[in-house]
Amino acid sequence: MRKKFFRILSVSVFASLAIALGGCQGDKAVDSSKIVVGIAQDLEDSLDPHKAVAAGTKEVLFNMYEGLLKPDPDGNIIPAVAEAYDVSEDGTVYTFRLRDDVKFHNGEPVTAEDVKYSLDKSAGMTGDESLIPAFSLIKNIEIKEDDDRTIVIELSEGNMEFPAYLAMTNAAIIPKNNEKPDTEPVGTGPYKYVSRSPQENIVMTRFDDYWGEKANIQDVTFKVEANADSIVMDLLGGSIDMFPRLTTTQVDQLSDQFTVYEGTMNLVQALYLNNAVKPFDDVRVRQALCYGTDIDEILELAFDGKGSPIGSSMFPSFGKYFTEELNELYPYDPEKAKELLKEAGYENGFDMSIVVPSNYQPHIDTAQVLTEQLKKIGINAKIELVEWNTWLSDVYTNRDFESTVIGVDASSMTARALLERFASDAGNNFINFSDPKYDETFKKAISTTDDAESTACYKELERILAEDAANVYLQDMAEFVALNKRFEGYVFYPMYIQDIAKLKLSE
Numbered sequence: 001m002r003k004k005f006f007r008i009l010s011v012s013v014f015a016s017l018a019i020a021l022g023g024c025q026g027d028k029a030v031d032s033s034k035i036v037v038g039i040a041q042d043l044e045d046s047l048d049p050h051k052a053v054a055a056g057t058k059e060v061l062f063n064m065y066e067g068l069l070k071p072d073p074d075g076n077i078i079p080a081v082a083e084a085y086d087v088s089e090d091g092t093v094y095t096f097r098l099r100d101d102v103k104f105h106n107g108e109p110v111t112a113e114d115v116k117y118s119l120d121k122s123a124g125m126t127g128d129e130s131l132i133p134a135f136s137l138i139k140n141i142e143i144k145e146d147d148d149r150t151i152v153i154e155l156s157e158g159n160m161e162f163p164a165y166l167a168m169t170n171a172a173i174i175p176k177n178n179e180k181p182d183t184e185p186v187g188t189g190p191y192k193y194v195s196r197s198p199q200e201n202i203v204m205t206r207f208d209d210y211w212g213e214k215a216n217i218q219d220v221t222f223k224v225e226a227n228a229d230s231i232v233m234d235l236l237g238g239s240i241d242m243f244p245r246l247t248t249t250q251v252d253q254l255s256d257q258f259t260v261y262e263g264t265m266n267l268v269q270a271l272y273l274n275n276a277v278k279p280f281d282d283v284r285v286r287q288a289l290c291y292g293t294d295i296d297e298i299l300e301l302a303f304d305g306k307g308s309p310i311g312s313s314m315f316p317s318f319g320k321y322f323t324e325e326l327n328e329l330y331p332y333d334p335e336k337a338k339e340l341l342k343e344a345g346y347e348n349g350f351d352m353s354i355v356v357p358s359n360y361q362p363h364i365d366t367a368q369v370l371t372e373q374l375k376k377i378g379i380n381a382k383i384e385l386v387e388w389n390t391w392l393s394d395v396y397t398n399r400d401f402e403s404t405v406i407g408v409d410a411s412s413m414t415a416r417a418l419l420e421r422f423a424s425d426a427g428n429n430f431i432n433f434s435d436p437k438y439d440e441t442f443k444k445a446i447s448t449t450d451d452a453e454s455t456a457c458y459k460e461l462e463r464i465l466a467e468d469a470a471n472v473y474l475q476d477m478a479e480f481v482a483l484n485k486r487f488e489g490y491v492f493y494p495m496y497i498q499d500i501a502k503l504k505l506s507e
Contacts, residue, residue: 033218035487035503038225038234038243040359041388042199048181049172050122053131054392055409055496058169060222062497063204064105065172065187068096068115068151069163071413075317075494077163080212081110081173081188082151091158091449095144096151102211104175105192112143115151117176129427132412133420134165134446158449164412190215190501200224204500216489216504226387228361241484244498247361248304251480261481263492267407268313268418269363271354271370271472274401276432279352284344286469290330292337292377293370293472302365306478312462313408313418315476317494321415321458326466337377349378355395355404358385362477363405370405370472396430407477409496415458416446422465433470 041056049065052058070080079085082096102110117126123138124130137155144150155162165171178186185193190212191204201223206215223240225231232253234240251260271289273280280286299307308316311326341347352374356367364385371381381403386394395401410417420426423442424434438461445457466473483490488506491499 034221035217035219035242035500036221036223036240037498037500038231038240039222039498040225040228040245041357042224042226043196043202044392046182047185047193047196047202049169049174049185049187050118050128050131051182052169053396054388055411056388058411059496059498060202061169061172061185061187062189063191063220063500064185064189064193065169065174066189067166067168067171067173069167071167071493071495071497073491073493073499075413077167077413080167081115085163091160091162092155094153094155094162096153098149098151099211100149102188103209104188105186105207106175106178107209108175110173110188111176112148112151114176115173116141116143118173119151119153119171121174122171131170132165132168133426134159134162134412134416135171137162157447159446160449160451160454161412161414161416161446164414164417168412170411191220194219199226213501215501217487217500220500226359228359228364231361235482235484241487242482242490242503244479244481245360245362245477246480246482247302247365248306248480250361251482254482257485258482259485259488259490261483261490261492263479263481264308264315264317265407265409265477265479266315266317266494266496267409267476268310268315269366269405269407269474269477270313271367271474272404272406272408272431273469273471274399274403274431275434275470276399277402279344279346279350280402282344283468284340285346286472287330288337288340288344288377289374289379289472290337290469291333291340292374292379293330293474294332294373295474296332297373298366298369298474301369302362303475303478307475308478309475310473312466312473313422313471314415314458314462315410315418317476318410318415318418320455321462323459323462326462329466330469334377341377341379346378349380351380351382353382353384353402355384355386355391355401357388357391357406359388360406363407366474367405396428399430399432411495413495415455419458419461419465420446422461422470431470433465433468435464435468438464 043057066080068082069077072078083099085096119141123135139156140154190210192207194203196202203221206218232250295309309327314322316322354367356363367383374381421428422433441460448454489502489504491502
């Protein structure tokens with residue numbers, strides 16, 4: 001029998017509600033040209049792709065925006081607004097040829113001026129702060145003098161990962177003349193913006209002039225499901241057709257009207273520690289937490305054994321960078337944890353808070369198991385549930401926290417995207433990690449054009465994070481996506497993406 005952990009709603013009450021709601025659904029006419037996708041959080045205030053920070057925002061905006069390049073489900077970087085590109089031998093000059101048939105959602109053709117404006121903006125050259133650190137390498141962007149369909153990007157130094165950054169949502173191509181990208185977004189993707197109701201939904205419709213393979217489903221609504229306890233009821237009741245990132249318990253409560261797709265989230269889930277506040281400014285305390293955490297038990301109790309243990313800020317799908325041996329660096333050893341706490345002056349333990357976004361049940365479940373485990377080494381951990389926007393402002397932006405359970409993604413499908421945030425001067429280094437050796441190794445990793453040397457540097461960065469116990473690394477979580485059987489075609493990507501254009505009506 002599988003163990004269930006800290007469930008609030010009883011199965012019997014839940015079953016009654018589900019049957020009642022399911023019966024109601026049978027009386028409703030279903031519009032098969034529409035799909036409603038549940039999302040765990042509202043989008044950020046701005047719909048401007050160059051300002052998107054949260055992975056949950058970018059996974060939705062992926063359907064509206066594209067860059068010169070884009071990712072495919074196999075992890076390749078393929079042409080999008082650009083039809084092809086060349087790279088100089090030293091890796092400093094990228095020359096892109098634009099497609100002739102790309103239109104914006106407002107019907108206007110994409111021009112080289114729009115592309116240059118968008119890249120300038122996303123690189124921070126127009127006054128806005130760039131969210132792509134690698135774009136600091138951009139030295140110049142120009143339209144080729146004798147060919148207005150060709151864009152030349154010159155870098156200050158060679159960078160073999162640069163194309164992956166051009167495929168990010170933060171590097172999307174938008175119209176130069178759109179004065180309200182925050183509230184009236186215009187992109188080139190398979191879906192175009194219709195409306196948005198903050199804290200409720202965002203609505204899109206198929207863009208029939210899309211240059212590539214058009215979406216199958218006409219209309220899509222992304223409905224905010226901020227209350228994790230109502231997700232399964234809403235699926236069974238028919239108010240949403242799809243929800244990604246369900247827990248195993250939620251999956252067990254679904255009826256046979258759903259197909260459940262299983263993949264991996266490609267996230268580094270961890271107990272992230274603020275290295276700048278006591279007692280977590282002491283490496284011995286951080287290491288004690290690592291020894292005091294039983295990852296196998298977390299996977300068993302909170303995830304029914306699903307998930308892939310990790311020992312640093314890298315997940316298994318990044319095969320050549322993932323260092324599996326780091327998983328064994330801190331075997332579960334409560335006595336060793338207590339010894340380290342005593343050495344650090346905390347023989348009697350201490351109190352701490354774990355901030356968790358209230359809309360992410362997997363992180364809540366993880367934190368609940370962690371609090372029980374930490375009690376065994378004398379640490380009294382209290383969970384503080386906060387709304388997502390509060391987490392973004394207090395934890396991520398202002399760094400006003402002790403610890404948090406969250407998952408961090410690789411927005412550009414590069415090792416750099418996962419590891420650059422821990423450089424001491426990184427704007428998104430929300431845990432305040434600082435290590436001179438780490439900074440030096442990171443600079444080597446991003447400056448070399450030799451793949452073997454770069455890979456070795458990235459692996460060394462992972463080792464530093466693990467040995468310094470920058471965080472208590474847990475797992476790359478299994479991902480369960482529920483899709484009403486009226487639809488099919490869900491595809492996983494090796495990054496945080498919901499590609500609705502791939503879905504279609506079941507045959």
